Amino acid sequence: MTKKLSLIALVLLTVQLTGCFPAVVGGAAVGGSMAADRRTSGIYVEDENIELKTMKRMSQYMDKASHINVTSYNRIVLLTGEVPNAGQQAQAETLTREISNVRSIHNALTIGFASSISDRTNDAYITTKVKARFVSENMFPANVVKVVTEAGVVYLMGIVSEKEANDAVEIARSTEGVSKVVKVFEYTN
Template identity: 55%
Template sequence: MHYLKIAILVAILIPNLQGCFPLVAAGAGAGVLMAEDRRTGGIYLEDENIELKANSRISEHVKETSHIEVTSYNRNVLLTGETPTETLKQEIETIARGVPSVQSVTNEIVIARPSALSSRSNDAYITSKVKARFVDASRFRANYVKVVTENGTVFLLGLVKHQEAEDATEIARSTSGVLKVVKVFEYID
């Protein structure tokens, strides 16, 4: 009788839990990433929050005149993308600096028309190639270095040792399609 009650309970609950599986799986995936990261779990989540708030505030301000990417690593913000004027570039930086918990802002926005979707797709491909080469090289844990690509320029962020930074830079520079590498590291040694 006890097993019958459990079977009925399971039969009732499974259809209701099916929608939860992606959330549980995503939560588990984020947990693995946080466990492998040099940032604390709190800082990792704070970086996610900084990105969400900054992106929201910036997109309200620039509408469709610009293409801006906000990346936060250890509460240090990297701004990349394109905007039509120097004034707007500085306004975007001011908005990012105004987000709570932001320690510093590196403004790498260029004055230009927003990049085409094909350029952004190529950048995503370059990012994936660089990350794959990090894994293949096995010189450091690949998730110690965050990779952002904009118009063929690769930006490297992370809490790294000097040797890890040099290895990451060498790997990124020698990846096909990479035009330039910009280091935005924090050193821990």
């Protein structure tokens, strides 16, 4: 019971910190994350714009029963979440393709009912654990790998060397609660 209460407290704290930290730190957070990011500042901003524009289109044209997350890294878009049918899955990709400057799309949407708040909280917790292990293992700069978790599946994005990719996959794969790891990396020479 104590372990469960600790887990709930950690998740609640994580959710609270994620919402407050950018508000408190503001521009310094962006500047700090940019220093460790391998994308140019222009691409970083473009990724943010791609995510916002895509989410706006999704809210306008997708079935309200859909739960879609959009993550852009170096103009490669990862779609995760759930949609009610194959038509909506294809529609989400089509809407994303219409956004300017999108280089490619990794459509990982599944067909089924939208995940529950409990499922999403568990995914956020898994993401937090993977990121924390990146920092504690100190095998590569932790900020060069973006972690997205959906239904226990961890998606890893970033511009990395093969060694960094292998290390990140091994850390993620061996993290409790991770059912599968999917690489959406770009490789450096």
